[in-house]
Amino acid sequence: MLIPAICSLIYRENDLWVFLVSASFTSISGFILERLTKTPEKLEEIERKDGFFIASLSWFAASIFGAIPFMLYGVFENPIDAIFESVSGFTTTGASVMKDIEIFPHGILFWRNFTQWLGGMGIILLAIAILPRLAVGGMQLMALEVPGPATEKLTPKIAETAKKLWAIYLILSALQVVLLFIAGMSLYDSIVHTFTTMSTGGYSTKNISIGAYGNPLIEVIILVFMFIAGANFVLHYWLFKGDFKKLSGDPEFRFYLFLNMGAILFITLDLWMRTYPSLPQALRFASFQVVSIGTTTGYATDNFDLWPSFSKWLLLILMFVGGCAGSTSGAIKNIRIMILFKKGYREIYKLIYPKAVLPIRIGKKVASEDAISSITTFFLLYFFIFLVGTLLVMAEGVPIITAISACAATIGNVGPGLEQVGPALNYADLPGFTKIVLSLLMLLGRLELFTILVLFVPAFWKQ
Amino acid sequence: MLIPAICSLIYRENDLWVFLVSASFTSISGFILERLTKTPEKLEEIERKDGFFIASLSWFAASIFGAIPFMLYGVFENPIDAIFESVSGFTTTGASVMKDIEIFPHGILFWRNFTQWLGGMGIILLAIAILPRLAVGGMQLMALEVPGPATEKLTPKIAETAKKLWAIYLILSALQVVLLFIAGMSLYDSIVHTFTTMSTGGYSTKNISIGAYGNPLIEVIILVFMFIAGANFVLHYWLFKGDFKKLSGDPEFRFYLFLNMGAILFITLDLWMRTYPSLPQALRFASFQVVSIGTTTGYATDNFDLWPSFSKWLLLILMFVGGCAGSTSGAIKNIRIMILFKKGYREIYKLIYPKAVLPIRIGKKVASEDAISSITTFFLLYFFIFLVGTLLVMAEGVPIITAISACAATIGNVGPGLEQVGPALNYADLPGFTKIVLSLLMLLGRLELFTILVLFVPAFWKQ
Numbered sequence: 001m002l003i004p005a006i007c008s009l010i011y012r013e014n015d016l017w018v019f020l021v022s023a024s025f026t027s028i029s030g031f032i033l034e035r036l037t038k039t040p041e042k043l044e045e046i047e048r049k050d051g052f053f054i055a056s057l058s059w060f061a062a063s064i065f066g067a068i069p070f071m072l073y074g075v076f077e078n079p080i081d082a083i084f085e086s087v088s089g090f091t092t093t094g095a096s097v098m099k100d101i102e103i104f105p106h107g108i109l110f111w112r113n114f115t116q117w118l119g120g121m122g123i124i125l126l127a128i129a130i131l132p133r134l135a136v137g138g139m140q141l142m143a144l145e146v147p148g149p150a151t152e153k154l155t156p157k158i159a160e161t162a163k164k165l166w167a168i169y170l171i172l173s174a175l176q177v178v179l180l181f182i183a184g185m186s187l188y189d190s191i192v193h194t195f196t197t198m199s200t201g202g203y204s205t206k207n208i209s210i211g212a213y214g215n216p217l218i219e220v221i222i223l224v225f226m227f228i229a230g231a232n233f234v235l236h237y238w239l240f241k242g243d244f245k246k247l248s249g250d251p252e253f254r255f256y257l258f259l260n261m262g263a264i265l266f267i268t269l270d271l272w273m274r275t276y277p278s279l280p281q282a283l284r285f286a287s288f289q290v291v292s293i294g295t296t297t298g299y300a301t302d303n304f305d306l307w308p309s310f311s312k313w314l315l316l317i318l319m320f321v322g323g324c325a326g327s328t329s330g331a332i333k334n335i336r337i338m339i340l341f342k343k344g345y346r347e348i349y350k351l352i353y354p355k356a357v358l359p360i361r362i363g364k365k366v367a368s369e370d371a372i373s374s375i376t377t378f379f380l381l382y383f384f385i386f387l388v389g390t391l392l393v394m395a396e397g398v399p400i401i402t403a404i405s406a407c408a409a410t411i412g413n414v415g416p417g418l419e420q421v422g423p424a425l426n427y428a429d430l431p432g433f434t435k436i437v438l439s440l441l442m443l444l445g446r447l448e449l450f451t452i453l454v455l456f457v458p459a460f461w462k463q
Numbered sequence: 464m465l466i467p468a469i470c471s472l473i474y475r476e477n478d479l480w481v482f483l484v485s486a487s488f489t490s491i492s493g494f495i496l497e498r499l500t501k502t503p504e505k506l507e508e509i510e511r512k513d514g515f516f517i518a519s520l521s522w523f524a525a526s527i528f529g530a531i532p533f534m535l536y537g538v539f540e541n542p543i544d545a546i547f548e549s550v551s552g553f554t555t556t557g558a559s560v561m562k563d564i565e566i567f568p569h570g571i572l573f574w575r576n577f578t579q580w581l582g583g584m585g586i587i588l589l590a591i592a593i594l595p596r597l598a599v600g601g602m603q604l605m606a607l608e609v610p611g612p613a614t615e616k617l618t619p620k621i622a623e624t625a626k627k628l629w630a631i632y633l634i635l636s637a638l639q640v641v642l643l644f645i646a647g648m649s650l651y652d653s654i655v656h657t658f659t660t661m662s663t664g665g666y667s668t669k670n671i672s673i674g675a676y677g678n679p680l681i682e683v684i685i686l687v688f689m690f691i692a693g694a695n696f697v698l699h700y701w702l703f704k705g706d707f708k709k710l711s712g713d714p715e716f717r718f719y720l721f722l723n724m725g726a727i728l729f730i731t732l733d734l735w736m737r738t739y740p741s742l743p744q745a746l747r748f749a750s751f752q753v754v755s756i757g758t759t760t761g762y763a764t765d766n767f768d769l770w771p772s773f774s775k776w777l778l779l780i781l782m783f784v785g786g787c788a789g790s791t792s793g794a795i796k797n798i799r800i801m802i803l804f805k806k807g808y809r810e811i812y813k814l815i816y817p818k819a820v821l822p823i824r825i826g827k828k829v830a831s832e833d834a835i836s837s838i839t840t841f842f843l844l845y846f847f848i849f850l851v852g853t854l855l856v857m858a859e860g861v862p863i864i865t866a867i868s869a870c871a872a873t874i875g876n877v878g879p880g881l882e883q884v885g886p887a888l889n890y891a892d893l894p895g896f897t898k899i900v901l902s903l904l905m906l907l908g909r910l911e912l913f914t915i916l917v918l919f920v921p922a923f924w925k926q
Contacts, residue, residue, distance in 0.1 A: 049815065135817065270858070309866065310857035317850060340843050347840035351917045352512065354598065376839045377810035380803050383846075387780060394773035395733070400864060403772065454814045 001026060001069065004114060007188075008107035015073055015107040022068040029065070049460065051134050055126060055451050059443055062122075063087040066115050073108055080435050084427070087439045089115030091446035092123065092328060094202030094298040094415030095406075095438065097428045101207050106188060109205045113192040117173070120199025120328040123446070124165050124233050128326045129158045136450045138336060138375035139325065140368070168236045173198045176225045183217040197225045200329045202298030202415040209423065211301040216284065219301055223291050230295030230323025231256060251363045252324050252335045259334065263290045263318060267311045274308040286311075294318045296330040298415025305422030312418055319408045319417075320382075330413025330445050332382055336375045338362065343372060381449050386411050389441050393434045406430070410438040411445040464489065464532065467577060470651075471570035478536055478570040485531040492528070512923065514597050518589060518914050522906055525585075526550040529578050536571055543898050547890070550902045552578030554909035555586065555791060557665030557761040557878030558869075558901065560891040564670050569651060572668045576655040580636070583662025583791040586909070587628050587696050591789045592621045599913045601799060601838035602788065603831070631699045636661045639688045646680045660688045663792045665761030665878040672886065674764040679747065682764055686754050693758030693786025694719060714826045715787050715798045722797065726753045726781060730774045737771040749774075757781045759793040761878025768885030775881055782871045782880075783845075793876025793908050795845055799838045801825065806835060844912050849874050852904050856897045869893070873901040874908040 005019035067079065067086035076082045081097045088095045089112060101109065131139040173194050180190035189205060196203045206212035210222060228236070231253055238246035247253060264287045271282035285302040292299045293315045304315060322331025342360045350356060359366040389407040394400065398420075405417025406427070416423045420430070427435065444452050454460055468482035530542070530549035539545045544560045551558045552575060564572065594602040636657050643653035652668060659666045669675035673685060691699070694716055701709035710716060727750045734745035748765040755762045756778045767778060785794025805823045813819060822829045852870040857863065861883075868880030869890070879886045883893070890898065907915050917923055 048817075052814070134814065136814065274860075308857075309861065309863045310854065313853060313857050313863055313866070317854075343836075344840055344844050344847065347837055347844075348913060348916050348920055349922060350837075351515070351597065351599065351913055352920060352922050354511075373806075373836075374810055374813075376843065377807055380839065380842070381807050381810075384807065390776060391773065391780075394771075394776050397737075398772065400772045400776055403776070450811060450814055453811050457808075457811055457815060459812065459815050 001111070004069070004107045004111040007110040008105065011106045013105035013107060015069075015105045018069050018072045019107060019111070021072060022065075025068060026065045048134065051130060052451050052454050052460075055130060056443075056447055056455060058122070059090060059447060062090045062115075062118070063439075063443070066090055066111075069108065069111050073104075075104065075108060078432075080432055081428070084435045084439050085112065086115060087442050088410075088415075089113075089201070089203065090119040090122070091413050091442040092116045092119045092196075092199040092201040092296075092330065093410060093413040093442045093446075094196065095410055095421070095442070096203065096415075096426045097430075097435065098426070099428045101205060110188075110192055113195040113201070113203045113205070116199040116201030116203055117195035119446075120201065120229075121166055121169060123199075123328050124169060124326070125158075125162045126447075128165060128232075128234060129161045131448055131451070134451075135370075135374065137378035137448050138339070138367075138371040139448065140371050140374075164237060165233050168233055168240060169198060171240075172225070172228060172236070176221065179221045180218060183221055184215060185213070185218060193222070194225075197222055197297065197299075198229050198328065200226060200229045200295045200297040200323065200327070200413075202292070202296075204299065209300040210288075219284070219288050222299065223288055226291050226295045226297045226299070227260070229297075230291075230327045230329040232324045232326035233328075234326050249363065252338065255338050256324050256334045259321065260290055260294050263294060263314055267307075267314060270308055270311045275306075275311075289315065290318065293414060294321065295323045295327075296412055296414045298409070300416060300423035303422065303424045305418050305424065316405060316408055316418070319405075319412045319414045322412060331411075332379060335362065336378060339367060339372055339375045340379060343376065378449065381453065382411065382445075385441070385444060385449065389437055392437045393430075396431045396434050398430065398434055406434075406438060407441060411441040413442060413445050464574070467532070467570045467574040470573040471568065474569045476568035476570060478532075478568045481532050481535045482570060482574070484535060485528075488531060489528045511597065514593060515914050515917050515923075518593060519906075519910055519918060521585070522553060522910060525553045525578075525581070526902075526906070529553055532571065532574050536567075538567065538571060541895075543895055544891070547898045547902050548575065549578060550905050551873075551878075552576075552664070552666065553582040553585070554876050554905040555579045555582045555659075555662045555664040555759075555793065556873060556876040556905045556909075557659065558873055558880075558884070558905070559666065559878075559889045560893075560898065561889065562891045564668060573651075573655055576658040576664070576666045576668070579662040579664030579666055580658035582909075583664065583692075584629060584632060586662075586791050587632060587789070588621075588625045589910075591628060591695075591697060592624045594911055594914070597914075598833075598837065600841035600911050601802070601830075601834040602911065603834050603837075627700060628696050631696055631703060632661060634703075635688070635691060635699070639684065642684045643681060646684055647678060648676070648681060656685070657688075660685055660760065660762075661692050661791065663689060663692045663758045663760040663786065663790070663876075665755070665759075667762060672763040673751075682747070682751050685762065686751050689754050689758045689760045689762070690723070692760070693754075693790045693792040695787045695789035696791075697789050712826065715801065718801050719787050719797045722784065723753055723757050726757060726777055730770075730777060733771055733774045738769075738774075752778065753781065756877060757784065758786045758790075759875055759877045761872070763879060763886035766885065766887045768881050768887065779868060779871055779881070782868075782875045782877045785875055794874075795842060798825065799841060802830060802835055802838045803842060806839065841912065844916065845874065845908075848904070848907055848912065852900055855900045856893075859894045859897050861893065861897055869897075869901060870904060874904040876905060876908050 001019045001023035005016055008016040008019060063083060063086045066089060067082040070076060070082040070085055071079060084097050176194040176197060177190045181187055192205055235247045235250055235253060267286040267290055268283045271286055272279050276282040288301045289304050320331055321337055322333050323329030325333045325335045346358045360372055386407050390403050393403040393407060401418050402420040406421045409415055409417040421427055464482045464486035468479055471479040471482060526546060526549045529552060530545040533539060533545040533548055534542060547560050639657040639660060640653045644650055655668055698710045698713055698716060730749040730753055731746045734749055735742050739745040751764045752767050783794055784800055785796050786792030788796045788798045809821045823835060849870050853866050856866040856870060864881050865883040869884045872878055872880040884890055
């Protein structure tokens with residue numbers, strides 16, 4: 001919170017006190033909480049169960065404290081909106097309830113985008129170092145070849161892995177800032193948009209998002225960095241070490257590339273036939289939007305809510321897929337979708353050879369049946385929670401397409417949806433209970449469902 | 464085809480020749496096919512693979528030949544429509560491309576509804592006697608307590624099981640005809656509506672379906688028989704034998720009852736709040752529509768496309784659930800949904816006790832891990848095929864809600880959907896390719912997906 005305060009100082013705007021008060025309050029709260037609770041002597045004492053609890057609680061806490069600057073400055077009329085915006089930040093969703101973004105001072109908007117960059121850091125740690133060890137939703141498949149020691153307990157050695165990955169995150173962020181600046185963005189805009197690209201968050205300081213720049217070079221740079229941010233950061237680590245084969249040979253990365261290119265092709269054709277007479281124009285908007293939605297970033301260069309039904313629906317399906325495991329993107333993730341496809345084919349094959357033993361392979365590795373079962377259950381729960389969300393939201397009177405796309409875009413940590421939550425509008429006018437439901441969906445999606453759901457099983461609380 | 468001919472004779476209408484020609488052509492085709500092919504000496508020689516092939520081919524063949532009377536009479540302008548109507552009949556879907564139903568003679572409409580009743584007979588045989596033995600989509604779970612000998616091979620003893628179940632189907636049908644007649648329907652209307660109730664088909668001879676009668680007693684009778692037709696016919700068999708405990712103790716039946724009552728409660732409240740001022744009126748329309756959609760019948764007493772979003776969306780979700788296994792209803796079926804819920808809870812529980820062995824029980828029986836795996840894959844494939852269907856249909860320009868509901872209503876063998884395929888309209892105005900896609904979805908859904916999908920695996924065709 002002291003970093004946006006620097007921004008307020010530079011621009012000499014009236015939001016400086018907001019960050020100083022927020023920072024003080026947050027520090028004091030943290031100090032009191034530390035005093036009131038017992039810290040284990042050694043980090044090795046942190047157990048499996050604690051892992052779920054810590055992961056869930058840290059996102060809740062960050063979101064609550066992160067809302068304080070919005071509340072103090074009076075950005076929103078009520079705390080539900082402030083918390084929604086903050087949850088949407090730390091979960092790198094990008095769904096906004098700010099009606100007019102451009103009227104707010106640089107510090108406030110810096111903080112808004114900075115929450116996504118911080119959230120992105122958290123997700124990398126969570127997805128690569130913690131969840132695989134907790135065997136959440138088949139993430140144990142991810143445990144392969146993580147740069148750093150792979151141990152069973154949640155030891156401080158995780159910090160080593162985290163540092164390496166965060167270094168990559170920082171280097172890539174710095175690179176993007178420089179490139180955007182060269183392409184013609186102001187330094188401020190370059191920084192705050194890098195925050196929300198690398199984290200696949202999607203907050204912008206412009207009301208009509210990246211479309212406001214109307215600059216194809218900026219669009220290409222952002223497209224490339226969204227795609228990078230949606231790929232596994234472990235692969236980036238190996239790439240930095242000069243091992244290009246790890247990237248090109250990774251089955252999930254190839255699937256991710258293939259899926260994005262396929263979607264771009266189909267949406268380009270649909271737009272060319274029905275919306276834009278020029279093929280390059282159709283390709284330009286289609287490719288940006290597919291990568292933006294497919295990586296769960298949520299930037300827009302065009303009002304895709306006006307696109308034909310096929311394109312809109314395919315984008316909605318991509319909201320469920322997301323990027324790669326170990327990236328900052330949300331939703332189900334490519335590796336799980338791959339496993340589900342392979343499982344489907346195996347089951348049909350088994351009808352012909354009922355006694356055949358058919359292991360499912362990802363590259364050269366065999367996926368354990370436990371991991372496969374966990375992945376299918378992840379999909380089922382994801383879909384079930386999505387449906388419950390849609391019903392709750394519609395019970396408050398929200399129309400079908402708005403409700404479906406809002407729930408898909410929040411549980412998938414994407415951001416904009418269709419109709420009333422489309423790229424030209426935002427979540428501001430939705431009713432209050434709906435905003436609470438959507439905030440919970442963002443947290444559930446971000447923490448890979450199980451991490452939160454496990455807290456609701458009575459057995460979790462037994463000693 | 465000679466049965467509707469009797470109807471033409473009685474009413475002295477101009478469609479008699481249609482049925483005589485159709486019947487002759489069908490008989491001759493059958494005779495030639497039998498001559499050209501080799502029949503195995505003993506039925507025991509029919510193997511596993513043949514089972515899939517015979518099941519798929521019989522529905523294809525029935526649908527093609529069943530379309531002949533529609534084509535000869537000139538009901539439709541093109542064969543795609545005639546085949547669509549016939550597929551929709553034999554698969555007991557009830558999606559119609561007839562713009563004005565009431566202008567056609569009694570014989571033609573009798574045939575249209577009769578195809579559903581025949582289809583219903585076929586499904587009972589398929590679901591209870593054949594698919595469990597082929598282990599399709601976890602149907603082996605169904606193999607419990609079938610009245611008749613349970614053997615591994617497709618032996619003629621299946622015929623014994625079939626006869627018993629068809630007797631139940633006939634008795635229940637006769638009972639419904641009598642009750643509808645007493646309630647004030649004409650004998651003809653009673654018979655043809657019984658055809659489409661017992662088969663959960665949903666074709667009506669009225670343009671606005673059961674709503675045309677405006678008779679609450681008729682609605683109650685049809686509601687009860689739809690509910691019966693959506694329950695497992697094996698349970699009905701035991702009930703006829705006087706064993707009431709089998710019904711009341713059946714976990715799937717209780718889930719089915721609970722689900723329908725829950726949906727009625729919520730939709731009644733939604734309608735009472737937003738559409739109808741009177742609670743009895745809201746309850747009347749809600750209960751009929753929930754059971755009609757929940758059993759995949761598809762009758763309507765109100766234009767539910769005008770209902771609020773929550774009610775419409777819940778009906779759409781029910782289209783995916785369907786009735787019980789071993790009934791004439793379509794879609795995923797309650798027992799699979801139950802297993803999926805239990806699997807979800809087990810996976811969360813496993814995160815707390817990673818080494819616990821937790822069998823999934825249905826009543827007192829333990830479901831095999833193979834069956835559970837097959838059921839999850841069934842769900843995945845069902846959903847995947849639904850999505851592919853929606854994309855194909857939207858590629859032809861069909862709007863989102865129309866496309867989603869049309870695909871859900873055809874793969875689930877329900878009938879009407881929302882918007883352009885809502886209860887006040889029908890499938891007639893959809894473009895041609897879309898009608899072909901929807902016809903395939905009806906067949907895929909009806910044959911529990913795997914039965915058709917297995918034909919596309921190259922290994923199937925190897926000796």
